[in-house]
Amino acid sequence: MPVLTNIEAVTRTLQEEMRRDPNIFITGEDVGVRGGVFRATKGLIEEFGDARVVDSPLAELSIVAVGIGAALYGLRPVSEIQFADFIAPAFNQIVNEAARIRYRSNGAWTCPLVMRTPYGGGVSGGLYHSQSIEATYAHIPGLYVVAPSTPRDTVGMLRYALRVDDPVLFLEHKKAYRLIKGDVPDEYYTIPFGKADVKRAGTDLTVIAYGLMMHYALDAAERVARDGISVEVIDPRTLNPLDKETILASVKKTSKALIVYEDNLTLGVGAEIAAIIASDAFEWLDAPVMRVAAPDIPAVPFSQPMQDFFMPNADKIEAAIRKLAAY
Amino acid sequence: MTTTFADSATQTQMQHRALGLSDEHALEMYWNMLLARRLDERMWILHRQHQVAFHISGIGHEAAQVGAAFALKKGHDWAHPYYRDMALVLTLGVTPRELMLALFGKQGEISSGARQMPAHFSHRALNIVTGSSPVATQIPQAAGIAFAIKYKRTDQVVLTCFGEGSTAEGDFHEGLNWASIHKLPVVFLCENNQYAISVPTTKQMAVPNVADRALAYGIPGIIADGNDVLDTYRVVRDAVERARRGEGATLVEAKTYRPVPHSSDDDDRTYRSREEVEEWKRKDPILRMRQYLESVKLLNEAKAQEYDARAKQVVDDAEQFARNAPLPRPEFALENVWGELSKA
């Protein structure tokens, strides 16, 4: 069982899958000799050449659109968007095109396109290198939006992404790239979309968190465990479609739910999860559904105190858990 | 006007043979143009009778489209058309019945299962790619298809079509940029009908021709007479051959005109004079091809009438077929959002 960081999990999986399937190619800004600004595609051009690891022009719309065209033809493109903050120029191609191709052609055409992008804050990236964009895209039927938090999940879900026939927005938390290390099983496995994972079992309350926040939630759960509060941590992993069953089963068991996300509070993924719990587990609840999220300001400010103020962290989560446990 | 046509016809005696087209090909071109026109006219009527909700027309574009379609190997090459391309897809093998099913939004509709408005053409088996409504999105996607063709080292070519207004979109620039950087086998065909709904070309761009823009990408930009099916064929065929030889993309501008409103919801009297429209109607591409075929003795009055009668028959049949087809179940709306996920 090798121990990998999240980013090593990405690189290794791309390499292994490109060896398996000659139809996979990668394109994006600086993905070639530079190996990506985060070095996620490091070494791939050396092995696979510039016909399969293709430095794109600085143009997000066409990074996605060329991927769509190639996918329609039958290839398996991986389109890398250098930072999630810069995906907006491709919005129309993702939402109006990729996500609707199956539906609009009544299944005659499919678009097996993987769009990978680093997202999230806590890296002093300021307004435009820190954004959480998942809610905007998780609203769109026909587009998988996934956000694995651990190396094990990254490997299994990226393998899966390269096998499904619908477009996938594959979100990689940039702070978690090197911060998080973990075991990856030796045997070959995939993790199907739409399946949440119980990352920590507990009985007193449920915390639902993904990406970097999942790790902060585990920290907070450890801390309160010393005071006898037993927290279950659920990682949805796939944000669209959500695994309602796993979330509801946990909340029905613990009767209390806290949802953590670093996106703006209003209309974030946590708002949908709260609505699901409210409508389908109301009778089991012993307390109001709570959320810890970023304030409703445009994005993460650069200066450290303001960034810390913006980002949810283990302290903020711990405080919310204690409040909810005492309710 | 008629003298001009007669003169040019004499000059271009047997022009089609010089292009390597048989007499049958030339007549087939005429038939496809005529059939597209008759279908289109019937669709307008059906809309005016409130039988159908929407129609967007390709009238006036038949020469550009049929000429371009003839330059492709049907079912082998790829096409990523736009909403005006009825004559193009018809020539590539989409049937009048299929087109009428789309107009009526009936069950079994081939391109989208009656989910999209009519004129959003798609035909998987014919390599005609599904299109959407936001204009120009097909342009960089066609570059992607061409990228895949080159990746797979086949000898296919992809043709994508759009109006001149669409060339103001960023998608156009990004698509041509990719295609030229990678020398991709794609033909970009602009059907320049001089208006984007009400906005004339001069308000879309500060250069006189769409083809001029090719210079900035380092690819050829060629102007074709979009009202002359043989001229458009010649230019697109050359571009297709260039692409097949691995020499890369071409931007073709077929100069033409839309003598009808933008769509069934448009009133073109608000933005252009009747004189202008009438002048262009005299340059009608079907009339022009007919005069050419008569000048080379491939068509006469009797044969032309035969063609007309046959076209009417085909259109009647397609309309009846679509009328009699059932409507889709409401819950059909829920299908084909996602593919099956493995349970593993």
Ligand SMILES: Cc1ncc(C[n+]2csc(CCOP(=O)(O)OP(=O)(O)O)c2C)c(N)n1
């Ligand atoms: C992105 C986008 N903006 C606006 C529209 C509305 N619209 C539909 S067709 C059209 C004009 C297109 O003109 P042109 O590209 O010249 O093609 P033509 O219709 O003249 O053949 C407009 C503005 C659209 N479909 N897509």
